[in-house]
Amino acid sequence: MHQTFDAALGINLLHANQAGADHNRSHFDQWGITCLNIMSSPGAGKTVLLERTLAALTQQLKIAVIEGDMTTELDAERLRQYGVPVIAINTGRSCHLDSKMVAGGIHVLEHKYNPTEFDLVLVENVGNLVCPAEFEVGEHAKVALLSVAEGEDKPLKYPVMFQEADCLLISKTDLVPYLDIDLNQIAANVRQMNPAATIIPISAKTGEGLQTWFDWVQAQVLARNTVSPGATVT
């Protein structure tokens, strides 16, 4: 007769992923790197945002990209033109990056480059508004993009993503004249569940809002570089 036992665990279902994310973050902290996790649905403009960001900030900051949203090598090639390391992660058919995949990217950064030289790692997640919100990869802040063409209701329908975001970029604002969309309503819907998020309307086409975004990124890096080593910024 087998005896049956009952073990009370009370641990998070994502415990293993969380432990990996904390480990990744401790590497970033040790090297003085700020890591941003950039998430959105497919086609909201993550890659073009990275292009504009690299073009604007590579003079001031040493940046590397960990590229998870790669359907072809073309995306990575687009970004390599800016002279920064682009570490492509083979996500297969995964719908999100997890901390183990990003650990693979960190391993490349550590062994192919001198990680202490870097200030900023931008992680481009897989295009998806659902799963990436639950899987930390070791980032210091989460950035979500929502393009105006996706509709005002998306923050209400995919609330976890928008509740978790530290910064929300409302992208493709140049399209607003052609759509029945109310930017204020998008912002109001996000504010219902996330009053603290920084919300920046941007257009990679016209340049609207990009300087505000660059300033936000630089402020994130600065905030982490001015605290004593080992301290955590939340």
Next chain:
Amino acid sequence: MTKALIVTLRDWWEAQPEPPQISRVHLIVGKFTCVEPVSLQFAFEVQTRHSFLAGAELAIQETPLIAFCHTCQQEYTPEIGIQYACPSCNSPMEDIRSGRELKIDRIEYCSEPTPTYAPNL
């Protein structure tokens, strides 16, 4: 998500002095998460075949989304997909009291170890 759960369970399983036969895993899953219990049940069943979790049942208890409004000093139930702010005063949902859980509550297992299964997931 299923893979993440299995990895977490495997870590626990491997940490036991004698890896036990797990018969049932009790989860608490909040409504304000990215987990759909029906899909998780199905994926768990498929992905645990021929593994250390073969035959283990997944028991999922869902918890409702409950928020606390500090202005009104009372709890309310946001309508997921429609309205998250406080229905009385419109304050944003800032304090989630329930609904964000993704927890392995407890594991039922037998003392008999299962040496024939390799944790090959």
